[in-house]
Amino acid sequence: MEDRKEPFYGKVPSEVPLKDAPLVRVISQLGFEEILSVADRNFIAPFQERIRSTYRSLRPEQVAVVTLGLAGQTMRQETVWRFYDAEEVWRVSLATNFVSLETRVYTNRKDFVRRIGEIAEAADECLKVGGFDRVGVRYVDLVRGEHLPRLGELVDPAFLGVYGKGGDMAAVQHQFSEMVASVEEGQMSARWGMLPANATYDVNVLAPIGEPSWFLDVDVYADNATLPKPVPGNEVSDLAYALATRAYSVFKWATTEHFAKAYGG
DSSP states (O other), X not given: OOOOSOOSSSOOOOOOOOTTOOEEEEEEEEEOSOOGGGGSHHHHHHHHHHHTTTSOEEEEEEEEEEEEETTEEEEEEEEEEEEEOTTSOEEEEEOSSEEEEEESSOOOHHHHHHHHHHHHHHHHHHHOOXXXXXXXXXXXXXXXXXXXXXXXXXXXXXXXXXXXXXXXXXXXXXXXXXXXXXXXXXXXXXXXXXEOTTOOSOTTTOOOOSSOEEEEEEEEEEOTTTOSSOBOGXXXXXXXXXXXXXXXXXXXXXXXXXXXHHTTO
């Protein structure tokens, strides 16, 4: 039996593929020093051409960027370039200081890491980003429907809060926990809890659904605090794989063997 006492360092558990995994979103974001020219469509054209065979649809989006400084809070509009695949289940986002890849249809770790490696190399070569000062991989799971009443056997008691004490599920409408920890590859931020129907903890990550649910959001990343230097594009996939593997270790720590069986493991 795997040692589940220490998920943050050392050996990670063997992966158990889940046929019906409750993943609702997987995201990898790569940060770099700000390049204002990214706002120019002519500047990003070579990057688009590099990835266009897979992410063929381009939809620019205006987003609000809030900055806190000595003079107070300022807000400006910034263009984020969104690239979608033909089925619109994969999305690449390019802004002046990051590029990201996200999906709602996750197949496996190797495929996801291969894709983010390709995006990293395209950004490094076409945009001359000079390497990445932040590499992160984030997994969001959602337990709902017929599995929610079984939460007590699917999730480790430490992640159940009041409900883990034997409380009434119907009475707990909202419960939220957060943890930040050091991990062998960098840092980890995790959030989890109960959500009532039509609610979310982050509208940019999880759209509200019309039923109660329990979520687990694990983000493992390496940044300026832990990276000795920016990561070249051709080395991102190896680091992303290590980060994704560590995220899986935390996921296994938070769930039980019943969880794997319930979702087709």
